[in-house]
Structures are given as structure tokens and as C-alpha cells.
Amino acid sequence: MNKTILLKSRPKGRPETTDFEFKEIEKPTPKDGEVLLRSKYVSVDPYLRGRMRDEKSYVEPFKLDEPIASAVVAEVVESKNEKFKKGDFLTGMMEWKEYQVSDGKGLRKVDSEKAPLSAYLGILGMTGLTAYFGLTTIGEPKEGETLLVSGAAGAVGSVVGQIGKIKGCRVIGIAGSDEKIDLLKDKFDFDAAINYEKTDDMGKAIRDAAPDGVDVYFDNVGGYTLDAAMENINRFGRVVHCGAISLYNETEQPTGPRLETKIVKKSLKLQGFIIRNFEDRFAEGIQQLGSWLKDGKLKYEETIVEGFDEIPQAFIDLFDGKNKGKMVVKVY
Amino acid sequence: MNKTILLKSRPKGRPETTDFEFKEIEKPTPKDGEVLLRSKYVSVDPYLRGRMRDEKSYVEPFKLDEPIASAVVAEVVESKNEKFKKGDFLTGMMEWKEYQVSDGKGLRKVDSEKAPLSAYLGILGMTGLTAYFGLTTIGEPKEGETLLVSGAAGAVGSVVGQIGKIKGCRVIGIAGSDEKIDLLKDKFDFDAAINYEKTDDMGKAIRDAAPDGVDVYFDNVGGYTLDAAMENINRFGRVVHCGAISLYNETEQPTGPRLETKIVKKSLKLQGFIIRNFEDRFAEGIQQLGSWLKDGKLKYEETIVEGFDEIPQAFIDLFDGKNKGKMVVKVY
Structure with missing residues (x-):
């Protein structure tokens, strides 16, 4: 059988x-x-x-x-x-x-x-590696910066946030239930978390959670969450385009606010990737993730x-x- | 007086x-x-x-x-x-x-x-420096790649295209009159040029001029020209956001196709800048531009x-x- x-x-x-x-x-x-x-x-x-x-x-x-x-x-x-x-x-x-x-x-x-x-x-496979390489090579988080993560309670997002904490960032997560919000704050040590199901104005919610603006946005969802993050992005901000789950089931080309003027004025970098791009560095990534896991720095x-x-x-x-x-x- | x-x-x-x-x-x-x-x-x-x-x-x-x-x-x-x-x-x-x-x-x-x-x-001031640093540090053109430039007959675009040729790229320009198209081909040695005033379908025009797709797009105009470039962008493509002149006079937030899914799937980088970011390297840039100018490589x-x-x-x-x-x- x-x-x-x-x-x-x-x-x-x-x-x-x-x-x-x-x-x-x-x-x-x-x-x-x-x-x-x-x-x-x-x-x-x-x-x-x-x-x-x-x-x-x-x-x-x-x-x-x-x-x-x-x-x-x-x-x-x-x-x-x-x-x-x-x-x-x-x-x-x-x-x-x-x-x-x-x-x-x-x-x-x-x-x-x-x-x-x-x-x-x-954590020791594709999703852990995706979080690790996406955040460290594209997001380049620096101590004291603010990192925003969407899909924060997911396989990639939860690891991204924790690596952000290891790198000394203030970390804000976006997720879709109170249970997930508790998970982000209690288990993963996020500094703040936004429940999008209970938020009418995502731009304002991010502004409240990130009064100094967003330096790195790790995007797993795209769509209006990305728009709201872009309302709060700082000069020299980096957007790590890891996924756009909110759009995957769209049957027509979705539209949204044009970003090009803001990208110029704020000297932004928006960059996408798939994990295969980092294939020759997987061993290094697994080594690092395993070591953080062993030390209790990653859950x-x-x-x-x-x-x-x-x-x-x-x-x-x-x-x-x-x-x-x-x-x-x-x-x- | x-x-x-x-x-x-x-x-x-x-x-x-x-x-x-x-x-x-x-x-x-x-x-x-x-x-x-x-x-x-x-x-x-x-x-x-x-x-x-x-x-x-x-x-x-x-x-x-x-x-x-x-x-x-x-x-x-x-x-x-x-x-x-x-x-x-x-x-x-x-x-x-x-x-x-x-x-x-x-x-x-x-x-x-x-x-x-x-x-x-x-050429030896802000616009030359803008072309030089934007293209070389963000666009990172490699020999044999295809470089597309909008606003190609302008102060920045005309220099970008010529630097692209120096770097060994196939260079395609977009401009708005036959006189400018002639200028691009005859004086600046572009490989192909598109007159947007005479083009109904910019996506197709780019596809015809760049059958292997676009590796680097240096964007001075934004809007539908950017959309058309994105239809033709290659995997690992880079978009240098230098300006968005087509949108500067808009009175409301313009909308357009969402790019996030494509940015992920094609591992694209979109990055904006203003020339002040490179202030500490101006001497180097002027030196390089002056030397190319003297050697007749830049007009x-x-x-x-x-x-x-x-x-x-x-x-x-x-x-x-x-x-x-x-x-x-x-x-x-």
C-alpha cells in the first residue's frame, strides 16, 4: 500500500x-x-x-x-x-x-x-534558513534599530523576530489572533505585537508601536500591511520581501499605492529573495541556528x-x- | 541692482x-x-x-x-x-x-x-555624480547585461547610458522625441532607443529592444514606464530609483500594479538614493568622470x-x- x-x-x-x-x-x-x-x-x-x-x-x-x-x-x-x-x-x-x-x-x-x-x-530547515539569510543579508539590522515583522507568528516570522532581538533591535510583530500576540510577547520576547484582526488603521497601529519609525520591515504578507509599513518606514529603511501570502490567491493583478517617489526620497532598499539563492551557505546557516537553539537564544x-x-x-x-x-x- | x-x-x-x-x-x-x-x-x-x-x-x-x-x-x-x-x-x-x-x-x-x-x-557636477554613483553602486552593471534607462536623453540618463557602455552592457534608452532618439544612438552610442511618444505598448517595445530581458533598470520617471520595465525584468534584476518625474506633479497618491510578488519570485532589488548619500565620495566620482571625459569615453x-x-x-x-x-x- x-x-x-x-x-x-x-x-x-x-x-x-x-x-x-x-x-x-x-x-x-x-x-x-x-x-x-x-x-x-x-x-x-x-x-x-x-x-x-x-x-x-x-x-x-x-x-x-x-x-x-x-x-x-x-x-x-x-x-x-x-x-x-x-x-x-x-x-x-x-x-x-x-x-x-x-x-x-x-x-x-x-x-x-x-x-x-x-x-x-x-527552525533547522528551509524556514529557519529563510529567516536567517533574509534578515541578516538583506535586512542588515543594527543595534538600536526597529524591526517590524509581518506573519510574525509563522514559521519564518517567529525566527526573524528572535534573530532581530539577538541583533539588538526593538522588534514589533504583526499577527492575526490574541493567542498569537501572546505567543510573540511571552515566548518569543517581541517588544510589541499588533493583532491585525483587531486593528482598523494599520498605519496608526504601527506608528503607535514604533514611535521612532521602522528601519527594517520583514514582509511575509504584502498588500495593505506592506502599505502601512511603508507609511512608517525611516530614511535608509530596508524591506525584506520574503513572501506576499495576502496576494497568493488573487486572481487578478492587484494594485496599490505607487512607492517609487518614496523609495527615492527616503533612499529605501526593497529586496526579494528565495532561499535557494543562499544554497552555498546553508551549512553556515544551520550551524548558526543550531548554536542559538542550543544556547536557548532561539525558541x-x-x-x-x-x-x-x-x-x-x-x-x-x-x-x-x-x-x-x-x-x-x-x-x- | x-x-x-x-x-x-x-x-x-x-x-x-x-x-x-x-x-x-x-x-x-x-x-x-x-x-x-x-x-x-x-x-x-x-x-x-x-x-x-x-x-x-x-x-x-x-x-x-x-x-x-x-x-x-x-x-x-x-x-x-x-x-x-x-x-x-x-x-x-x-x-x-x-x-x-x-x-x-x-x-x-x-x-x-x-x-x-x-x-x-x-557631467562634472550633481547630475554626473548621480549617474555614476547610482549606476555603479546600486545598479552594479556587469559585462554582457542589459541596461535600460528612462529619461535617457536627460542630464542623468545620458551619462548613465554611457557608463553602462563603458561597463560592457547592452544599453537601451527611453526618451520622448525623434531628435532625442537620434542623439542617444548617434552621440551617446546607445544600442537601442524607444520614443515613448510613438509607443502604444511600452512593455512590448522594451521586449523587442531587450529580447534577453532587463538586468538593470535606471529609472528617472516612475509610473507606467516603471511598470513596463518590470514586465521585462530578469531574475536578480536591479532597479535604481533615481527619480519619478512623471509623478512629481501628481496631486493625489498615484496607484499602480503591486510589485511585491514579483520582487520575491525574481529576487529583485529596488533601491532609491539621493546624491547627498555619496557626499564623502564626490572627489572620487569627479575624478573618474573627468578622466572618462578627457579620454573621450563620455560625451x-x-x-x-x-x-x-x-x-x-x-x-x-x-x-x-x-x-x-x-x-x-x-x-x-
Whole structure:
């Protein structure tokens, strides 16, 4: 018995469970040089929405009627590759399948003694690295500056805020529930937090929380939150464009206030990135994140959903902000 | 007899000559440590429009009923400052007056033997430096890349394009008349040029001129030209936000397509600047520009209007693109 999840139709607007199809397939047999992997934890991430569009991009869009892929932690259940043995856990991009074979390329071993396996999909995986490289190389936070983070209770945002604190910033988070606001202040040590569900005037809310203005804005959401941040941005401000989840389900080109005059007058830098750009520095990033984690300077939160069949719904729930920290599906 | 030009009213939309007032004032007498200066060339620049607004900014707005100031080349007609002697020419920020006194702070001597005096307001002044530092430090053009420049026949754009050629780029300019297009191709050696007055679909025009896409966009105009450039921008593209002349006379916040999703997906950098940011490197910039000029690698164009009374109209004409290269008023 082996199951996979295919992209059945390209979502129109918000993804629906009917955009996905479960299919029974054969459990494959590894050839020489291959391993048989059993998916243990599957990462669901907002950026996957982009790959469901049929758009020319530097990453291939997912194909219709073919499996979706994301970061996974899987167990080696049979090995014909001398680099890996039965019982090892590997992580990397894998398909949404219970079982799959791989030649091991692009996969790396993870150590369940050093951190819980799910952490390799979050704080010690893509989202931790995204926070680390985005903030430090583009945001360049300096001691005493004000850092604003949207999607602050999410997998990336919660790490961004904590790194900001390590760098000596005043850190303000934006999130969507009182529970998340408490999490930001109590667990992650943010200096202030704004509940966007209870805020009519985001520009004013930011102004109140950041009376000296915003020096670095780490943006995970885009849209009107970005506009409000830009109302409060300081001269020489940096905007780290990590994501725009508020726009991913838009079906038409969204419009907003033009920023070019402000970008000139305030000497602003707005820069986007995807984590692959930093591929050759992953080891350094994981080393740094692991060391902060060990020293208790970084904490993390996970929302773990159980069961392979729950993967599509867990993905959809991201767009309603149902996760705190990293959303992960535990398969077994 | 001494005349000055005051800001009479803050322009609403496009500036009018009635926003300016000419006033007869006394010719001042220099005190110890001062020089009496006679304005010879006065620079008019689009950015002055911003200072006519009553907006909080890092530069003070011009005050109503007080003189406007811009870059000027002036002759020392009387000196009580040992650093300067009668007959010297100085440049720096000065008021729109025929005669004024100064203690010399912020002014530097220029050499009429090395270059025509007007050049110190253009290619060897703020606009040359703006082109040089904006392109090299933010645009970071690399050999073989495609550089797109708007306002390409203007004081900044024409220099940007030529520096792009020196750096080994394919250079495409956007300007507003056939005469300017000829200038770009024939005098400044641009590889291609687009007349926006004769183009219905700017996105397509850029695509045709830049089949490999745009790696660096040096933007002097903003608005729909920026949108069209963004349709053609390559992964890791850089946008140098130098100005947004198409928006300076807008009376309401203009809107346009949201760029945040594209900024993330294509790992773009959009960065603005004002030339003051590079103040501590001006000597280096003037040295480099002067050396290229001497070697014939840089050419320049000037539109010289004669007469102190023509300053307001010359400024207004910038918004109709009546200048080729640097717009300068020759007072005597």
C-alpha cells in the first residue's frame, strides 16, 4: 500500500481540497544506488501556492495529475546506497508520497538526537534558513534599530523576530489572533505585537508601536500591511520581501499605492529573495541556528497535524493563519 | 541692482510661472571672511519640485516668499576670504539671486580651463555624480547585461547610458522625441532607443529592444514606464530609483500594479538614493568622470537658456522634456 497526492486542478483563488487527488500506487523497489524512503514529516508552505500556477518561472510549476513535492523528513526503510543505511533519516525535496525511492542526490542526513525530526523542516530547515539569510543579508539590522515583522507568528516570522532581538533591535510583530500576540510577547520576547484582526488603521497601529519609525520591515504578507509599513518606514529603511501570502490567491493583478517617489526620497532598499539563492551557505546557516537553539537564544513553535491524508487541508489552512510557527504534517 | 526669485505659492500639479516672484533687493556687501558672488550658471533640476511641497522631509522644503536655491556656478566679484580671490569661479548650493554673499562653506573652486563652467553643473557636477554613483553602486552593471534607462536623453540618463557602455552592457534608452532618439544612438552610442511618444505598448517595445530581458533598470520617471520595465525584468534584476518625474506633479497618491510578488519570485532589488548619500565620495566620482571625459569615453549635451529671468520657465520646461542633456540657465 502506497499513497500519493496529485495536483488535480490549478486552484482558482483560494485552494480547495478538490484541487488535490489521492491515488493508490505501487510501493517501489530500490535499484542499486537507491534507497526506499518512508515519509515521516511533510512540510506545507505558502510558496507552494505559486508552483500551482501555470506560469513560466525559474522553478517548474507542478504538473497536473502529477505528485506535489515539498520538504520532507523520511526514514530509510531499505538501502542499496552505501551512503545511507536503514533507519537513517533524510531531508530534502520529496514528493507527497508515503513511500518513494531516491538516489540520495539533494538529500542530507539529519540527527534525531540533536533536535526533534520535525525541526529539520522548520527552525533547522528551509524556514529557519529563510529567516536567517533574509534578515541578516538583506535586512542588515543594527543595534538600536526597529524591526517590524509581518506573519510574525509563522514559521519564518517567529525566527526573524528572535534573530532581530539577538541583533539588538526593538522588534514589533504583526499577527492575526490574541493567542498569537501572546505567543510573540511571552515566548518569543517581541517588544510589541499588533493583532491585525483587531486593528482598523494599520498605519496608526504601527506608528503607535514604533514611535521612532521602522528601519527594517520583514514582509511575509504584502498588500495593505506592506502599505502601512511603508507609511512608517525611516530614511535608509530596508524591506525584506520574503513572501506576499495576502496576494497568493488573487486572481487578478492587484494594485496599490505607487512607492517609487518614496523609495527615492527616503533612499529605501526593497529586496526579494528565495532561499535557494543562499544554497552555498546553508551549512553556515544551520550551524548558526543550531548554536542559538542550543544556547536557548532561539525558541520555536510547531503546529503538527497528524496523518498523510491531512496534507492538503494543512496546506489550505496556512492561508487562514491556522498555524502557529511551522506547519508540519506527521505521517506516522 | 540685484534680483532674486522667491517661491510665491506652492505649485498645484504642474508648476506655473505665477508660482514664482521676482524681487529687487539690495546688492549685499561682504563682511570679513565672506565673498560677493555673481551667479553665472544656474542649474534647474526636477528634484526641486519636491522641495516646493510643504512636506516633512530630510531636506527642508523651500519657504514661501523666500528665495529658491539650487546648484550654481558663480564668480567671485569681491573677496574678504583668503581662500578665494576675485575672478575665481565657485560651485555649490546657492540661492536664485544675481548677487549674494557667502562665507564659502560648502562651495568649491572650479577650473574653467579643465572644462566649460556649465559642465560643473552637469557631467562634472550633481547630475554626473548621480549617474555614476547610482549606476555603479546600486545598479552594479556587469559585462554582457542589459541596461535600460528612462529619461535617457536627460542630464542623468545620458551619462548613465554611457557608463553602462563603458561597463560592457547592452544599453537601451527611453526618451520622448525623434531628435532625442537620434542623439542617444548617434552621440551617446546607445544600442537601442524607444520614443515613448510613438509607443502604444511600452512593455512590448522594451521586449523587442531587450529580447534577453532587463538586468538593470535606471529609472528617472516612475509610473507606467516603471511598470513596463518590470514586465521585462530578469531574475536578480536591479532597479535604481533615481527619480519619478512623471509623478512629481501628481496631486493625489498615484496607484499602480503591486510589485511585491514579483520582487520575491525574481529576487529583485529596488533601491532609491539621493546624491547627498555619496557626499564623502564626490572627489572620487569627479575624478573618474573627468578622466572618462578627457579620454573621450563620455560625451555630454546641454540645453542652455539665457537670462536670469528665464529660470522659472526653464525649470517648468523640464516637465515637458524640453531639455536635451543638462538644462542650465546662463545668467551673463
